Amino acid sequence: MSDGKEIILRHIREALRENPAPHPHSSHPHAPQGGGSSEHPQREWLPKVGETLGEQIALFASQSEALKTEFHRCATQQAAREVFSRLAAEGGWKKVATHSTPDTLALLEGCAPSILKTDNGYQIDDLESCDAGVTGCECLVAQTGGIMISAPSAGGRALSVLPPHHIVIARTSQMRPDLTAAFELIQQRYGANGFPSFLSFITGPSRTGDIERILVLGAHGPKRLTVILLEN
């Protein structure tokens, strides 16, 4: 089948022959192509974030509460394991899925439910039958109360979305102030050698308002999202 690439590009170039008038309704000093004064102009206008780690963790906690994300700060691995065991016991979990990182493995050490590891692939039905998915992440975003994951940092695409409860384990060193910083991190980490095919900001448990605009959690993704933040 012939592709319309050349035709469409020709149409675009013909259309753009008429010089662009300045934007009819906007006159911003930081025009993107005009060499704006600030390196990240959006930072000046987006929601403000405190500079210290303490402020950022406090903001992340309050955003989590608003989003109905369950947020736990744990000083030790032992404390994190206790949080996990309590969740597993309350939910009567039989099987949980995870991928192998030092922190995920430490969290699941000696846990009661059986464990499915996705490191070398998995059967979809097997993953679907798990009670929870435990993953790491790229970073946390204080500004939005979100978690940034990628295929390598979260055991693939499906582990964090198919089971009904998603548990994220993160370190305080992974806290980033805002979305801009999260993108900077991704560029630094992967820009040279190729990005993962999948990057996602998760901001709260799955939700919908499609029935009478009333909020319901757990539309298709996880009904519950738990973030466990370990001290470095």
Next chain:
Amino acid sequence: MTSIVAEFQRLARRYTADRQHRAFIQKGLSGYYQKRDAAKASFQSWEDARDLAAQTKYDAVNHLDQYLMEFTEKIEARGAKVFWASSAKEARDFILRVARENGVRSIIKSKTMTSEEIHLNDALEKEGYGVIESDLGEYIVQLRKEPPYHLVFPAMHLTRAQISELFQKELGSSPTDDPEELTMIARRAMRRKYCEADMGISGANFAVAETGMISITENEGNARLTTSLPRIHVALVGIEKVLPKLENLALFLPMLATAGAGQQMTCYNTMYGGPRQPDEIDGPEQMHIVLLDNRRTELLADAQQRDTLGCIRCGACLNVCPIFKNIGGYSYGTTYQGPIGSVITPHLRGLQEWKHLSSASSLCGACTEACPVKIDLHHHLLQNRRNAARMKAVPAEKISFLAFAWLMSHPPIYRMAVALGRIFEPLHRLVNGTALDPMRAWTKTRALPKLAPDSFHQQWKKHRGGKPS
């Protein structure tokens, strides 16, 4: 009058008269206003953010060829295939071919208005493919065999009782009026479909040139499942969706969330740059991007209205539009409802057939004020009116204006006409608004303004005569 106009008028009249419907839509939107204002207030400056967003999108659109090539090159280097479709038919045919060549049996879709624009589901179903819409609102309207009512809230016109009834009939579920239970019924119905589908079709909210990624915004997780489990991912992307840099998303994701649903950030914002890579454990084997023109380049060629291609389909202009709130989403008869639909549909589907939408506006400007990328919507509606009149003037309108101009430039005749008006005014009151009224088109829904007892001229003479200045 064409049948499109007649149908528009029929539906608009029906929905406007339906007070219950109007109240229901208003109630649905009232929660949105509150959340939107709170999310806006969290910005250091929403107005400056709008300016920056408008500039960024405008820059992208003004270098569209360059950014589309960069996007294509980057994402193809990572194993995705990009197909450039000039028309809706080319896009449909390509997707059908991918399905056929790969022996696809079942297809799952996440929400994409662009697929509504090209009537993709009809084409797939005609060829025997089962297609399931996975977004809850889309799934509900699909079961009802209706198009989306609103481009962001597809089923906002339905009550929980109607949805419960629908699920009982179509899914055999027990009756319930609990939105949570209804959502869980759909969740359970959909789970098997995700696991079994071999093709997932999505749209895209943005296409990032710098890194060759598409970005999809959603709350439910259905798009993530649609793009994770099936072995083929097809993304249908309008050519205007490009953003120059990855970092631009740091601005656009919160703005889309705020304007679209009154959230600071939508639940899932996912960037896909290719199919499963060699070192990854899951994801589709194939990723196809369909870049759709479908007359967008004609809109691009209109330098005056080029900024409309900056639209991020947030739906904010619908939510504040007094026309939308009265006539509802179905009266428009278009894929894109509300002010933005009224502006772009005449470009995408023909000015003469769709010019009536430009008049379905109070020109109040609420849409322009709500737009996160500062599209000058109400002025574009005026421009469409002017362009339609230039292209093909309505004879009756033309004659009326000629007559009016002649009358206004001949004072003695004007005075005579006013005098005649005074004579006929009391007689008109007898037939006002009835079938006998020659001015019924105006008077059946509006009061006729009263002629002043004395004209300005007469008053001037009288008062100035008494008190010379």
